[in-house]
Amino acid sequence: MSASIEFSDVSFHYGFRHSDALENVSFSVGAGSITGLLGRNGSGKSTIAMLMAGQAYAQEGDVLIDGVPVFDNPQAMASVCNAADSMAIFGDEKIKNTLNLWRDVRPNWDEDFAGQLFETFKISIKKKPDKLSRGQRSALHAILGLASRCPVTIFDEVHLGMDAVAREVFYRTVLADYTQNPRTIIMSSHLIEEIEDLLDHVLFVHEGKLIESGDADDVRERHARENKVPSLTDILVEMTIGDIS
Numbered sequence: 001m002s003a004s005i006e007f008s009d010v011s012f013h014y015g016f017r018h019s020d021a022l023e024n025v026s027f028s029v030g031a032g033s034i035t036g037l038l039g040r041n042g043s044g045k046s047t048i049a050m051l052m053a054g055q056a057y058a059q060e061g062d063v064l065i066d067g068v069p070v071f072d073n074p075q076a077m078a079s080v081c082n083a084a085d086s087m088a089i090f091g092d093e094k095i096k097n098t099l100n101l102w103r104d105v106r107p108n109w110d111e112d113f114a115g116q117l118f119e120t121f122k123i124s125i126k127k128k129p130d131k132l133s134r135g136q137r138s139a140l141h142a143i144l145g146l147a148s149r150c151p152v153t154i155f156d157e158v159h160l161g162m163d164a165v166a167r168e169v170f171y172r173t174v175l176a177d178y179t180q181n182p183r184t185i186i187m188s189s190h191l192i193e194e195i196e197d198l199l200d201h202v203l204f205v206h207e208g209k210l211i212e213s214g215d216a217d218d219v220r221e222r223h224a225r226e227n228k229v230p231s232l233t234d235i236l237v238e239m240t241i242g243d244i245s
């Protein structure tokens with residue numbers, strides 16, 4: 001139920017070319033892992049997430065899911081869920097109408113699990129997404145991502161609107177569900193400290209370029225100074241603005 005992801009020399013620009021949002025980005029994510037997609041504002045994380053999901057076409061390079069180009073490929077696209085603010089929901093209709101759509105387009109959709117998650121996050125499916133609070137909307141996006149059980153599941157900062165308790169519930173749910181139903185999970189977040197323990201691999205992006213990647217422990221070791229193992233936040237700070245100690 002998991003799939004690999006491959007970016008080969010991917011460059012991408014929005015609209016008329018001013019500058020590249022991504023420049024020659026190459027990496028592989030093996031099937032069955034939780035990978036952190038980490039970087040500062042505007043570094044290119046959401047753009048990478050969109051390309052992984054086949055929601056945009058890379059003007060240069062290849063984006064492959066399980067060895068197959070994902071763009072314009074309905075079968076490959078169905079195996080990737082990009083849980084993000086931009087996901088397809090009917091804002092002014094009851095949530096259950098969105099669930100009917102998702103059930104139809106997500107082959108691994110788990111109805112019972114979705115029901116449990118709505119109870120956990122205390123959201124009624126009789127409500128309309130437009131009438132939910134910001135945190136509740138974030139939880140709805142997280143629920144759709146989790147219950148889809150897609151071989152590749154991307155959580156693009158979905159949890160940022162949630163309060164601290166809801167975020168903790170979300171992290172625990174991701175880990176528990178991943179353990180029972182292994183798949184390839186990508187977590188993009190600014191709250192690196194909170195997700196650090198979940199991640200077994202990391203991709204660091206900065207100004208549209210991949211600046212570090214690999215097994216999370218190997219990356220920490222590579223950046224260790226005087227036997228002090230840095231956090232992933234320390235590493236991002238060091239790589240993007242230099243040593244501030």
Ligand SMILES: Nc1ncnc2c1ncn2[C@@H]1O[C@H](COP(=O)(O)OP(=O)(O)OP(=O)(O)O)[C@@H](O)[C@H]1O
Nearest residue numbers: 014015020021039040041042043044045046047048
């Ligand atoms: N729709 C768009 N049109 C034009 N430029 C865009 C668009 N979306 C993003 N960009 C630009 O592409 C670059 C990468 O943006 P992206 O949204 O991928 O960054 P991000 O790392 O997800 O940022 P954040 O953490 O702030 O959400 C930025 O320079 C941004 O200004």
